[in-house]
Amino acid sequence: xxxxxxxxxxxxxxxxxxxxxxxxxxxxxxxxxxxxxxxxxxxxxxxxxxxxxxxxxxxxxxxxxxxxxxxxxxxxxxxxxxxxxxxxxxxxxxxxxxxxxxxxxxxxxxxxxxxxxxxxxxxxxxxxxxxxxxxxxxxxxxxxxxxxxxxxxxxxxxxxxxxxxxxxxxxxxxxxxxxxxxxxxxxxxxxxxxxxxxxxxxxxxxxxxxxxxxxxxxxxxxxxxxxxxxxxxxxxxxxxxxxxxxxxxxxxxxxxxxxxxxxxxxxxxxxxxxxxxxxxxxxxxxxxxxxxxxxxxxxxxxxxxxxxxxxxxxxxxxxxxxxxxxxxxxxxxxxxxxxxxxxxxxxxxxxxxxxxxxxxxxxxxxxxxxxxxxx
Amino acid sequence: xxxxxxxxxxxxxxxxxxxxxxxxxxxxxxxxxxxxxxxxxxxxxxxxxxxxxxxxxxxxxxxxxxxxxxxxxxxxxxxxxxxxxxxxxxxxxxxxx
Numbered sequence: 146x147x148x149x150x151x152x153x154x155x156x157x158x159x160x161x162x163x164x165x166x167x168x169x170x171x172x173x174x175x176x177x178x179x180x181x182x183x184x185x186x187x188x189x190x191x192x193x194x195x196x197x198x199x200x201x202x203x204x205x206x207x208x209x210x211x212x213x214x215x216x217x218x219x220x221x222x223x224x225x226x227x228x229x230x231x232x233x234x235x236x237x238x239x240x241x242x243x244x245x246x247x248x249x250x251x252x253x254x255x256x257x258x259x260x261x262x263x264x265x266x267x268x269x270x271x272x273x274x275x276x277x278x279x280x281x282x283x284x285x286x287x288x289x290x291x292x293x294x295x296x297x298x299x300x301x302x303x304x305x306x307x308x309x310x311x312x313x314x315x316x317x318x319x320x321x322x323x324x325x326x327x328x329x330x331x332x333x334x335x336x337x338x339x340x341x342x343x344x345x346x347x348x349x350x351x352x353x354x355x356x357x358x359x360x361x362x363x364x365x366x367x368x369x370x371x372x373x374x375x376x377x378x379x380x381x382x383x384x385x386x387x388x389x390x391x392x393x394x395x396x397x398x399x400x401x402x403x404x405x406x407x408x409x410x411x412x413x414x415x416x417x418x419x420x421x422x423x424x425x426x427x428x429x430x431x432x433x434x435x436x437x438x439x440x441x442x443x444x445x446x447x448x449x450x451x452x453x454x455x456x457x458x459x460x461x462x463x464x465x466x467x468x469x470x471x472x473x474x475x476x477x478x479x480x481x482x483x484x485x486x487x488x489x490x491x492x493x494x495x496x497x498x499x500x501x502x503x504x505x506x507x508x509x510x511x512x513x514x515x516x517x518x519x520x
Numbered sequence: 521x522x523x524x525x526x527x528x529x530x531x532x533x534x535x536x537x538x539x540x541x542x543x544x545x546x547x548x549x550x551x552x553x554x555x556x557x558x559x560x561x562x563x564x565x566x567x568x569x570x571x572x573x574x575x576x577x578x579x580x581x582x583x584x585x586x587x588x589x590x591x592x593x594x595x596x597x598x599x600x601x602x603x604x605x606x607x608x609x610x611x612x613x614x615x616x617x
Binding site: 176 | 545546558570589
């Protein structure tokens with residue numbers, strides 16, 4: 146008869162959303178008091194108002210605890226993101242000098258949007274990311290397929306989709322979902338073949354869209370994830386494919402010179418600011434801070450985990466763009482190669498933050514009491 | 521981790537427990553004359569347990585109920601001493617004025 150008692154459904158929901166500590170310490174006593182009140186109501190007719198009033202309280206309590214936990218999670222992962230955001234926004238603000246061109250204002254808009262998105266993303270948990278990883282990667286590959294078929298063709302390549310008046314560089318958005326999806330697939334024994342298919346699909350789509358840099362990022366991330374999970378065949382496949390995209394990158398970058406929304410920001414910043422090299426160095430440093438710090442944090446944590454694999458793979462993927470920029474003297478990362486891609490980069494950094502946090506600290510919502518050794 | 525900080529609401533809870541002995545969360549709300557709210561008392565109680573001011577007591581073995589077991593709360597020695605310290609400070613304040 147226990148299932149008929151009031152509060153059981155809200156309690157089940159709380160167990161899904163809250164840490165076991167919050168459930169035991171805060172939520173369970175509240176439900177127990179409700180059930181006691183309901184069982185000992187003076188008259189049966191009083192039970193309905195008791196349940197209604199108590200449920201309003203319980204739902205309010207649940208919302209409060211969920212928000213409070215989300216805030217704590219964000220606080221524990223946002224320091225890196227805030228540092229990165231501040232540095233990047235500072236670089237973007239340089240472009241807002243009195244002579245600032247419109248392109249720079251556009252960049253700042255995306256930086257602000259990226260910061261907000263990243264901070265919101267840090268409230269998630271690694272197990273949510275894990276659950277969404279493979280479907281997210283498949284969705285991202287389908288989007289790349291849409292670009293290959295229906296994308297806007299500019300500079301001899303087909304990389305953009307027109308969304309609400311904006312040219313969306315879809316591949317930039319696909320790097321994180323595909324890398325994380327491949328890491329998740331590699332970690333589940335039953336889905337390792339899925340990772341192979343994804344890597345081959347990425348290569349094929351990159352050739353179709355003439356967009357080698359995001360493909361290279363995905364290959365580097367896949368190679369790291371495969372090596373960490375001892376999938377040497379896939380690691381070798383990704384490593385062998387990399388040079389093709391490295392050599393293809395400069396030629397497609399030079400092809401982009403005629404595309405105004407790619408080179409516009411780069412050219413105007415270079416024209417307006419003599420300290421161009423300094424900005425480049427700052428932007429590259431900003432891009433590298435989070436991955437370097439994450440790898441350091443991962444090195445400190447112990448034991449294999451999905452979080453470690455995915456975070457290391459994604460951090461490695463993020464190294465690629467600044468590394469290429471340094472090698473080929475390309476524009477400032479996040480400024481010249483900015484636009485909506487900035488938001489995707491910020492989200493990737495937030496995902497790394499969440500993964501590193503959850504790799505270092507056990508998920509409080511997972512009941513680990515049964516893992517304790519028996520006395 | 522034990523803490524020596526005490527908010528007004530926490531003080532009310534400690535006073536009620538000192539006066540009435542072990543109480544359930546709902547009983548604390550009922551006896552506080554509106555000072556404690558049902559929506560917040562459990563969060564405060566959980567925090568006080570973390571701070572070492574309260575201890576959670578398991579339900580008595582002979583308690584027959586078909587609902588979830590209701591935890592009762594008891595002030596710890598630290599909780600009692602904090603309350604004593606607050607009383608001493610209040611007395612000093614009254615004498616000073």
